[in-house]
Amino acid sequence: MSASQTLNGGLRRVPAWTIYIVGAVYAVWEFWRALNQIGPYLVEPINVLERAYGEIALILLVAGLMVTPLRKWTGVNLIKFRRAIGVTAFFFVLAHFLVFAILDVQSVSSVWTEIVKRPYVTVGMASFLMLIPLAVTSNNLSVRKLGAATWRKMHKLTYPAAILGAIHYLWLVKGFQLEPIIYLVVILGLLAARMKWNRAQAMA
Amino acid sequence: MAYRWTNNLTKADITPKAAYLNRRQILAGTIGLGAIGLAGGASAQDALEPNTLEEITSYNNFYEFGTGKSDPADNAHKLVTSPWSIKVDGMVDNPGTYALDDLLAGLSVEDRLYRFRCVEAWSMVIPWNGIEMADILNKVGVQSGAKYVAFETVVQPENMIGVQRRVLDFPYVEGLRLDEAMHPLTIMATGIYDEPMANQNGAPIRLVVPWKYGFKSIKSIVGITLTDQEPPTSWNKANAREYGFYSNVNPTVDHPRWSQASERRIGGGLFASRQDTLMFNGYPEVASLYEGQDLTVDI
Numbered sequence: 001m002s003a004s005q006t007l008n009g010g011l012r013r014v015p016a017w018t019i020y021i022v023g024a025v026y027a028v029w030e031f032w033r034a035l036n037q038i039g040p041y042l043v044e045p046i047n048v049l050e051r052a053y054g055e056i057a058l059i060l061l062v063a064g065l066m067v068t069p070l071r072k073w074t075g076v077n078l079i080k081f082r083r084a085i086g087v088t089a090f091f092f093v094l095a096h097f098l099v100f101a102i103l104d105v106q107s108v109s110s111v112w113t114e115i116v117k118r119p120y121v122t123v124g125m126a127s128f129l130m131l132i133p134l135a136v137t138s139n140n141l142s143v144r145k146l147g148a149a150t151w152r153k154m155h156k157l158t159y160p161a162a163i164l165g166a167i168h169y170l171w172l173v174k175g176f177q178l179e180p181i182i183y184l185v186v187i188l189g190l191l192a193a194r195m196k197w198n199r200a201q202a203m204a
Numbered sequence: 205m206a207y208r209w210t211n212n213l214t215k216a217d218i219t220p221k222a223a224y225l226n227r228r229q230i231l232a233g234t235i236g237l238g239a240i241g242l243a244g245g246a247s248a249q250d251a252l253e254p255n256t257l258e259e260i261t262s263y264n265n266f267y268e269f270g271t272g273k274s275d276p277a278d279n280a281h282k283l284v285t286s287p288w289s290i291k292v293d294g295m296v297d298n299p300g301t302y303a304l305d306d307l308l309a310g311l312s313v314e315d316r317l318y319r320f321r322c323v324e325a326w327s328m329v330i331p332w333n334g335i336e337m338a339d340i341l342n343k344v345g346v347q348s349g350a351k352y353v354a355f356e357t358v359v360q361p362e363n364m365i366g367v368q369r370r371v372l373d374f375p376y377v378e379g380l381r382l383d384e385a386m387h388p389l390t391i392m393a394t395g396i397y398d399e400p401m402a403n404q405n406g407a408p409i410r411l412v413v414p415w416k417y418g419f420k421s422i423k424s425i426v427g428i429t430l431t432d433q434e435p436p437t438s439w440n441k442a443n444a445r446e447y448g449f450y451s452n453v454n455p456t457v458d459h460p461r462w463s464q465a466s467e468r469r470i471g472g473g474l475f476a477s478r479q480d481t482l483m484f485n486g487y488p489e490v491a492s493l494y495e496g497q498d499l500t501v502d503i
Contacts, residue, residue: 035474040274043263044326045474048273106478110463118461172461174324175371175442177271 004075011078019084026056027095046103053096054124058169058183060089061162065190072197083138086158090135093128093165120171127164130157159194162187254317254397255328255471261402263470265322266423267371268357268364269404275365276404282363283403283424290409294354294429297345304408308394311339316391318414320421321453321485327467332412334393338386346382346430353385354378354435355411356427372438378422379435379449380413383493389414392425415484417451448503450494453485457500 030052034045041048064085067078078085101111114121134155136142143151166187170180266276269283288304313333321327341353357376361367367374384390393412394401401407406423413420419439429435439447446460455465466478484490494502 037473041474042274043259044273044468044470046468046476047326049474103474114463117458117463120461173271174439175267175271176369177371178369 002075004077008075008077011076011081016080016084019081019088023060023088023091027053027092046099050096050099050104053092053099054169057089057092057096058162058165060085060092061158061165062183062186062190064089064158065162065187069190069193087135087138090131093131097125097128120168123164123171124168127161127168130161130164134158134161159187159191163191252317252319252329254331257397257399259470260328260330260396261404263328264404265324265418266366266404266406268359268366268374268376270366271371279365280403280407282360283358283407284360284363285403285408285424288408288426290426290428292344292428294431295347295350296430297347299344307340307343308335308409311335311343313394314391316389316393316412316414318389318412319482319485319487320412320414320418321467321481323417323419323447323451323459323464325462325464325467325481326470327481328470331397332391332393333395333398334391334412336388337390337392337411338388340392340428341386341430344428349432350430351382351432352430352435353380353382354427354429354431355380355422355425356429357422358424358426372442374438376422376438377435378411378420378437380411380420381434381493382430384413384490387490387493389487389490415453415487415490417453419447420451450499450502452490452494452499453481454483454499454503455481456483457503 030049033039034041034049034052037043037045040052064082067082067085071077071079101108105111105114115125116122134157137146137151137154146154163184166180166184170184173180262277263273264276265273266280269276269279289301290304290307291301292307293299313335316332316334318330318332319327320330337353355378357374359367359375364374366372380390391412392409393406394409396402396405401410403424406421406425409425410423411421411425420437434449437447437449439451440449453464458464464481467481468476468478
């Protein structure tokens with residue numbers, strides 16, 4: 001048995017809802033550390049928490065996009081976790097937005113001003129809005145109601161949402177910083193791989 | 205020049221802590237406003253409680269040591285600060301490479317409790333110990349045609365992860381107009397809380413210009429040049445639209461990517477509320493330096 005088969009066998013025993021539990025525990029743990037100003041939250045917890053939630057959201061979006069390539073390239077099958085990964089990513093985007101709105105900007109009118117006036121916020125907000133219908137339809141009932149083909153098409157919105165998320169990150173940093181560029185390159189690379197497969201499939 | 209700073213106090217004058225803090229508040233460069241503040245409770249003065257040394261040394265921008273706020277505290281121990289010399293050149297009477305102690309010999313180190321406003325819209329209050337820039341400039345002798353002062357930060361590539369990653373075009377350079385550099389609020393700081401300057405704060409000597417965004421207050425200085433040309437400045441070179449030469453704290457002129465109208469004072473925890481940013485960071489006495497200038501253009 002290959003390593004990937006062994007891994008798949010092990011993963012079969014892990015329920016998908018584990019992702020939600022781990023995500024929730026992580027979110028609460030970071031909030032608790034921020035509240036008590038522990039570790040990276042020692043001096044300025046608001047900005048650090050905002051960053052932490054935003055970055056984990058981006059990581060999870062990338063992780064969700066990697067499920068199919070990972071199966072194709074390595075045989076490791078995480079497909080049953082994909083929905084939970086995506087929905088957890090959405091919840092972290094939501095948490096990121098709430099920290100931004102409530103703890104950082106602190107007023108409804110200012111939140112609106114920021115969204116309209118600051119392009120990097122506009123872009124981040126657009127990403128957030130794209131993820132809302134995806135999160136809402138992440139259940140079997142919606143798949144049935146919409147039909148698998150429509151549902152799948154709709155959920156391709158994950159790609160632009162992830163790209164906008166990475167641009168949002170790239171746009172807010174100062175100077176030449178590698179991290180946001182890496183996210184953007186990885187997402188675009190995954191999108192390119194996906195398009196290549198689709199084309200190959202269409203031709204076959 | 206607005207006025208000449210006079211400080212003939214010594215450590216022996218410092219007795220009760222409350223009085224000590226009040227003296228610092230007056231020294232904070234707002235003699236007129238400070239007096240009003242003590243009498244009438246102007247908000248700018250009421251809020252002037254210094255941040256803790258831990259806060260000041262744990263949350264820094266010093267991109268030579270990484271872009272994260274805790275990177276400088278983690279990495280700046282690699283900075284070699286001894287021996288330290290500063291090359292003074294350009295339009296000066298006494299150019300040369302001065303050992304730090306020689307450059308500062310005979311000049312008085314003063315306590316200055318200043319607001320410090322980062323361009324990223326956070327702020328601190330820092331009890332600096334430093335020498336008036338004017339004293340240093342007078343010591344080296346500024347020639348009559350000089351109009352600007354250019355500063356340069358040390359580059360130790362093997363010790364500086366940010367330099368290796370080319371986050372900016374290093375060495376970090378900054379500049380002031382001569383009248384700004386000669387203003388009594390402008391100091392070259394060598395310590396905080398009477399402790400030697402921590403490496404992450406710009407050891408062994410850094411500029412502090414309290415009415416400008418923090419990035420103007422260049423750290424770990426190894427070069428001072430008097431010139432008649434406006435010198436290049438690092439963030440301006442990186443993004444001229446976002447970072448002007450003057451970079452005075454100005455709540456009415458937003459950074460293109462974020463608002464400068466308010467700021468968050470470090471130290472308030474997770475539920476800290478924002479406070480209004482003050483024009484010239486609450487140092488109105490510098491306004492006369494910019495008479496006739498449109499500060500929405502000369503950003």
